[in-house]
Amino acid sequence: MSQFYAVLAALLCGMALIGLFQTEDLLRRILALNVLASAVFLLLVTVARSAEGIDPVPHVMVLTGIVVAVSTTAAALALVIRANEARRRHEDEP
């Protein structure tokens, strides 16, 4: 079962990277980064299933990673909104 989910993680990773580089929309790029992060977490957790039980260290890394991912998302969204407002103000003033 581990192998199955590792393949899934690789597929998601590839899809997220293509999305990240293809799109011109900044919001879509943030989504792509989040999908990429989820895929990497998935890979880490599949690695954690070992012969002698479940290794808690990768689980902890993923837990911290989730919180870091939400922080980056929030900061990036704030920047995108500001960029959009600045552009609108720029367009309103001739």
Added chain:
Amino acid sequence: MSVLAWGFDMLLAAGLLWLAWQALFTQRRFSAVVNFMAFYLLMALVWVRLDAPDIALAEAAIGAGVTGALLLTALGRLPAGTSVGADPRRWQRPLQHLAMAGAGMGVIWLAWSAYHLPRPGLAGEVTATLDATGVSHAVTAVLLNLRAFDTLLEIVIMLAAVVLVWSLGPPLGPPLRAFAPATALPGLPALSHLLHPFFVLVPVYLLWRGTHAPGGAFPAGAVMGAGGVLLLLTEARPWEYLRHHRLLLHVLLAAGMALFLVVALGGMLLTGTFFAFPLFLAPTLIMAVEIATALSIALMLMAFYLYGEPGQ
């Protein structure tokens, strides 16, 4: 039984791939965001399948709750049609493909090397030292005792993100106007009244459970933060109140990090090692750090949600 498990895994994988595809490549932005929220729901099911209930809890609280709220609010602030971003020039196209190919190779290499890691991980060693950590749940032990330095740095990153967001100025410009007048939405205050007892009760329960079972500071803080977001949405004025207590707000935002540092330095004084607690103090200290961290995480998530510093 194994056929059923196989079928469940296949369905889950197909659903995840479909939702990720839709979130990344569909035309409409709103549709992309909704697909992405559903993607996080299915990710929680995947964590359950992989025997990681801690991650499932955190993903349910942070991914499905807070990230969804952040994205939905940002979506209301962005104009519907136009996309914000730079057009890639023609000469950039080959570079783009090159970067994509390179990243793809990197991913394959990473997956390959991860798959060939020596498989007996650290499970045995963690179990062996579990008695000396003061808690009986392995993930909490690693999170707040064995590798507490990582957790401290993570809180610092979160605080840095809050500083970045706040340095952009006051919360965003023109107020959004809901379609329906406030009198037509009597459900909003009712929602807040009915649910808030649970938004206090559930984090306490999660904190208590964290010492011996899946739970702990991250999901607890995230649930509290989501409750705070609901308060902001229903305009029950907690932020207005906090505006008059800016010092208190700043202290509470930094409380998790500060207590963490104090505990770490105190451990250094007592035992000579950074982040080493004496065993008889460990359960109390871990609980205190967890409570402070959960409070800080909740407030930081609320701060993210405003997209700017209040009271400026």
Added chain:
Amino acid sequence: MTTFLYAAGAILLLANAGVGAWRILRGPTSADRMLAAEMITTSAIAVLLLLSIVSGQSALVDVALLFALLAAVAMANFVTRTWTLLRDDKDAREEARHD
């Protein structure tokens, strides 16, 4: 037998949630998409409850509890922050009706 029945039920419910994905694809309004997301949340809660019996992990009930608690936040957010007018554009209302 309990395990078998409940695992089969979980698969059925997960497949059932595919209808929600189809509705997100079709729309036509953003309210429809949001409703479909809530339908997927409800199905995920039911799947989690059944899985908690199948696998014997009682922590899954807590995950379901969090989903149930946070479904309301997404809904309130959508109504007050997303499906709204940013400015007094004439076409904005018409635009919002379609997506």
Added chain:
Amino acid sequence: MTEALHWLGYAFVAAGILFFLAGSLGLLRFPDVFTRLHALTKADNLGLGLICLGLALQASGPAEAVKYLLIWLLMLVASGIGATLIASTALACGLAPRQADRPPSTSTSQRPTEQ
């Protein structure tokens, strides 16, 4: 007694799954937002409620049973109030409910009308 409760629990869970299927049939076939709200808020939450009730009947202790019922209660609050919020916002936005004696209003459905 416990045997009977177990069988009752199975029956409730099976009925709950049936209600879920009925709800998604509604999501597939109903013509506009307002009718789809009915399908979701009523059918799906009844389905979830029956599943919760069935599992609570089979639960090993009262604490577990209370947790199952609490999940149902929270979901009822969320989706019941959410339904009123969405319905009134959609109405204020200008989406009219489809009625039998009138042609369907704009953009509520892209499907041809079925008489």
